[in-house]
Amino acid sequence: MSALASGPARMGSRRPRAALSLRRVLPVVLGTALLIWVLLPLVPVALWSVAGEWRAPAVLPEAWSSQALTTLVSPEVLQAGLRSAALGLGVAVTGTVLGALAAFGLRQLPRTQARILGFILLAPLAIPPFALVMGANVLLLSARVPTFAAVLIVLTVTALPYTAYMFHVALASYDWRFEEVARTLGASPTRVLLSVRMALLAPAIARAGFLAFLVGWSDYITTVLIGGGQLRTLPMLLGSAASTTGGEQLTAALSLAMIAPPVILLILLARWGQRGRSPQ
Amino acid sequence: MSSSLSFESISHRFGTEQVLDDITLTVPESSCVALLGASGSGKSTLLRIAAGLLDPSAGAVLIDGEDVTALDAEHRESGLMFQRPLLFPHLSVVDNVAFAARMAGRTKAEARRQAREYLELVQLGEYARRMPGELSGGQEQRVALARALARQPRILLLDEPFSSLDLRLREDMYDLIDSIRDQLRPTIVLVTHDRREAAILADTIAVLDHGRILQHAPVARIHHQPASPAVNRILGGLNEVPGVVRAGAHHSPLGRIPVPQDTPEGPGLLMPRQESLQLTTDDDARPGARGTVTQVRPSGAHSLVRVELEPGPGEAPVTVAIEVTGTPALRPGDAAGVALGGVVGWVVPL
Amino acid sequence: MSRAALLAAPAVLLVVLVLGAALLTALLQSLGLLPLFGEPEFSTAAWTDGGALVESAGVSLYIATTSTLLAVVVGFLIAAYALTAGRGGRLIAALSAATIPIPHLVASGAIGLLLTDAGFLARLLGMPEGFPQLVGTDWWTAAILEFAWKESAFVALVVLGGISRSAAALSETAATLGASARQRILHVILPLARLPLGVAGLVVFVYTFGSYEAPWLLGPVAPEPLSVRAVRLFGSVDLAARPEAMATALTSVGIAVAVIGLGVLGLALLARGSRRRSPRRSQQHSQLPSSRRSGAGS
Structure with a gap:
């Protein structure tokens, strides 16, 4: 062991000052670059939404205007917003309920059956959405399903892989002994379901519901292909504004209208999620 | 490979909470000092400051009298071992131990050759090619120790290194630390909440409570001559008998x-x-x-x-x-x- | 039927029905067997007139590949920065995660406002002479950047979710072993992140491959990726275009399924490599013979 004690020379000798300054600068450069990457695309949206006149090469708008934002409260935009919200909530409810039921069912099934069914539930992820909608459209039309319901059905299929997977993950770490404890403490099966299982799985329900809401709220391609322009949701308005030249203000304002509700929802969910956590 | 370590008036706050309050402590070369205290006493914070993972709010860390407070962890040449072995899951046992040498620019072959010597030292020479997941908890902790030693640290910092092991494994690790102290004579700072472990491994014990050092003394003395009732209790003393000292005796x-x-x-x-x-x-x-x-x-x-x-x-x-x-x-x-x-x-x- | 099967039935049946019907209808229509009007007549014309189909598939693969590579690289940088740069890193990770709920349609509009000829970026740079055309070029630059922007946040989220718990402590350990920040990223965080990067990369590839909004808004009129071509033909007043639309759609399905198959295979190999490494949480006694153990002191 004498070789050990004498050993090679010490590692990590001290660096000269010049290298030290480079070591300090590099992270700052990378951080700034990443910050620009994340935020820059949102800056023109924010500026255009309140711009009156803004011709090139001006870096900032020459005149400010609240006109674009006022159009957001016009009846047409409000109705579109309501339709989008209804679609989002509809997909959230059906997608979350069906996904949760499926995940519970799969847990209790034999391994092979659960694998096959799980594979089927994930299959919509592999199908490009436009292809799914185009094929399903024919069936839904011939079955005379109303447009809104048809869009809702297809979007629920799109959302199911996410919700089912969320519940699958949550159940994998779910400790069933909580329910056993509750039963020995005198809770009825219904009470256990409501006060224990639902409460413990609340974060998963919130996550799955949020994802499914996003699927419905922000959908463009399904609504276009099935609705054929009849079902005018917010993305429809935004799509036509963004593909028109000179529609910058409206594009920006509608973009904000589409971003705000999910972001607010996310913040509320995060707040609510933190409340239950122990201060660590 | 050993140096002396000194803390000079180290204070640290997290937000408004004073975690460490004016800590001054010297760990002589080749000695082992145990920082003994309950969780929340600030002992792990002090160790992280020693390792360079945390900048103290005030005060200085000296190694061999040289101020190293501004030196980052990777340049401080201190080996740190945590309660969890924290072996890199993507590296084999020998490559975990060779990690420091690789980072210092050694060739793979040379780093591994040296790593094998340290694996022999912790009696795991034949486990070199295994992956960390294929070891038991005690073996993982031995590899973590070999990895820290292979850095040839000037100071070896141990943060509750054996608390997750069962009793028998812990006794084995105590023997191993003894033999390593015989062979390599490292300077060791051991953080523990286990007064028995502190007494077995350390030369001196520093009792930490609410961010202050209550007493720092050799093991036997701190047990039998505690500086205060608090030190007495932390070291497991159960008796406090009030009385009066008069004519060379307590009544x-x-x-x-x-x-x-x-x-x-x-x-x-x-x-x-x-x-x-x-x-x-x-x-x-x-x-x-x-x-x-x-x-x-x-x-x-x-x-x-x-x-x-x-x-x-x-x-x-x-x-x-x-x-x-x-x-x-x-x-x-x-x-x-x-x-x-x-x-x-x-x-x-x- | 068991209670468990009954619970899973609504979701599974819905998927089977919609998916099955969609694929079957698409196949029949692509072969002329389910025309909107008139008599069914078997024809492989929509498939065999392959030039346009192959070109579209090439464009789609190009967009998906470059977007995925960019998103994985930037996403990893965000995750690595979040894990090594303290408070600033966590701030950037949080901002990046906050962009995830932004719909691709909105992001496409935003990237358009940023990158057009006289867009915000050109104005910021003082309208230089040589400012490249980014929107509507044959290189699909704007569409690729839109995908990379949105999906890098997703990649970072997946990587951080997968490894942040272990990476922070392991990265500190590496620091005490003398690894610099760059070495910690390359030798600790990157190997740990390989599997989540692979999974996220596959998801991003399949998504961008089948996505419509960005190439439609930000790409050139021609050539078209599969999605844009299929949607255009599907909406065409020329009813003869329907078989071609369906053939295009099915081509995209076929390629997506093939990529997923290969990707899952690759990920399984990657996971097998790391399963051997995954720490087992058992605590056995040291299997060393005691003679060797006591021999250490000599």
């Missing part, structure tokens, strides 16, 4: 106990270890106190007997704990005598 329901010459006169707290107290029988010649047994708690080979001593005139009743071998044939309510066996009493002025 209390425990009787007249001789104390060191320099003990100040006046009211004082006598703190005899439960291991130093003995039960006496009626025909025992030794001077002692009388009392009534209040509790007998067997714990394997030993029992703890609590006796309420009869107070003298003007004294308050006091209960002392005595550790005895085996299980005595005593029950609560029995009469018993108590004496301090053969050592001088230790008193802290009240």
Whole structure:
């Protein structure tokens, strides 16, 4: 062991000052670059939404205007917003309920059956959405399903892989002994379901519901292909504004209208999620 | 490969919370100092500051007298081992141990050759090619130790390194640390909440409580001569007997106990270890106190007997704990005598 | 039927029905067997007129590949920065995660406002002479950047979710072993992140491959990726275009399924490599013979 004690020379000798300054600068450069990457695309949206006149090469708008934002409260935009919200909530409810039921069912099934069914539930992820909608459209039309319901059905299929997977993950770490404890403490099966299982799985329900809401709220391609322009949701308005030249203000304002509700929802969910956590 | 480590007036706050308060402590070359304290006492924070993972709010860290406070962890040449082994899951055992050498720019072959020597040192030479997931908890911790040693650190920092191991494995690790201290003579700072571990491994113990060092002394002295009741309790002492020091002795329901010459006169707290107290029988010649047994708690080979001593005139009743071998044939309510066996009493002025 | 099967039935049946019907209809229509009007007539014309189909598939693969590579690289940088740069890193990770709920349609509009000829970026740079055309070029630059922007946030989220718990402590350990920040990223965080990067990369590839909004808004009129071509033909007043639309859609399905198959295979190999490494949480006694153990002191 004498070789050990004498050993090679010490590692990590001290660096000269010049290298030290480079070591300090590099992270700052990378951080700034990443910050620009994340935020820059949102800056023109924010500026255009309140711009009156803004011709090139001006870096900032020459005149400010609240006109674009006022159009957001016009009846047409409000109705579109309501339709989008209804679609989002509809997909959230059906997608979350069906996904949760499926995940519970799969847990209790034999391994092979659960694998096959799980594979089927994930299959919509592999199908490009436009292809799914185009094929399903024919069936839904011939079955005379109303447009809104048809869009809702297809979007629920799109959302199911996410919700089912969320519940699958949550159940994998779910400790069933909580329910056993509750039963020995005198809770009825219904009470256990409501006060224990639902409460413990609340974060998963919130996550799955949020994802499914996003699927419905922000959908463009399904609504276009099935609705054929009849079902005018917010993305429809935004799509036509963004593909028109000179529609910058409206594009920006509608973009904000589409971003705000999910972001607010996310913040509320995060707040609510933190409340239950122990201060660590 | 060893150096001395000093903390000079280290303070640290997290937000408004003062975690460390003016810590000054020197760890001499090749010695082992244990930082003993409960969770939240700031001991792990102090170790992270020593490793360079955390900048202290105030104060300096010196290695061999040189201020290294501004030096990042990767340049500080201190080996750190945590409670979890934290082996890199993507590297084999030998490559984990070779990690530091690779980072320092050694070739793979050279780094591995050196790593194998350290694996031999922790007696895991034949496990070199395994992946971390294929080891048991004790083996993982040995590899983590070999990895820290292979850095050839000037200071070896151990943060509760054996707390997650079961008792027998822990004893093995104590033997291993002993043999490593014999061979490599590293300077070690050990953070632990286990006073037994601190006593076995360290030369001196620094007791930390609420961010302050209450006492830093050699192991035997800190047990028998604690600087305060708090230190006594943290080191497992159960007895605090109030009384008065007068004419070179402490007077209390425990009787007249001789104390060191320099003990100040006046009211004082006598703190005899439960291991130093003995039960006496009626025909025992030794001077002692009388009392009534209040509790007998067997714990394997030993029992703890609590006796309420009869107070003298003007004294308050006091209960002392005595550790005895085996299980005595005593029950609560029995009469018993108590004496301090053969050592001088230790008193802290009240 | 068991209770468990009953619970899973609504979701599974819905998927089977919609998916099955969609694929079957698409196949029949692509072969002329389910025309909107008139008599069914078997024809492989929509498939065999392959030039345009192959070109579209090439464009789609190009967009998906470059977008995925960019998103994985930037996403990893965000995750690595979040894990090594303290508070600033966590701030960037949080901002990046906050962009995830932004719909691709909105992001496409935003990237358009940023990158057009006289867009915000050109104005910021003072309208330089040589400012490249980014929107509507044959290189699909704007569409690729839109995908990379949105999906890098997703990649970072997946990587951080997968490894942040272990990476922070392991990265500190590496620091005490002398690894610099760059070495910690390359030798600790990157190997740990390989599997989540692979999974996220596959998801991003399949998504961008089948996505419509960005190439439609930000790409050139021709050539078209599969999605844009299929949607255009599907909406065409020329009813003869329907078989071609369906053939295009099925081509995209076929390629997506093939990529997923290969990707899952690759990920399984990657996971097998790391499963051997995954720490087992058992605590056995040291299997060393005691003679060797006591021999260490000599």
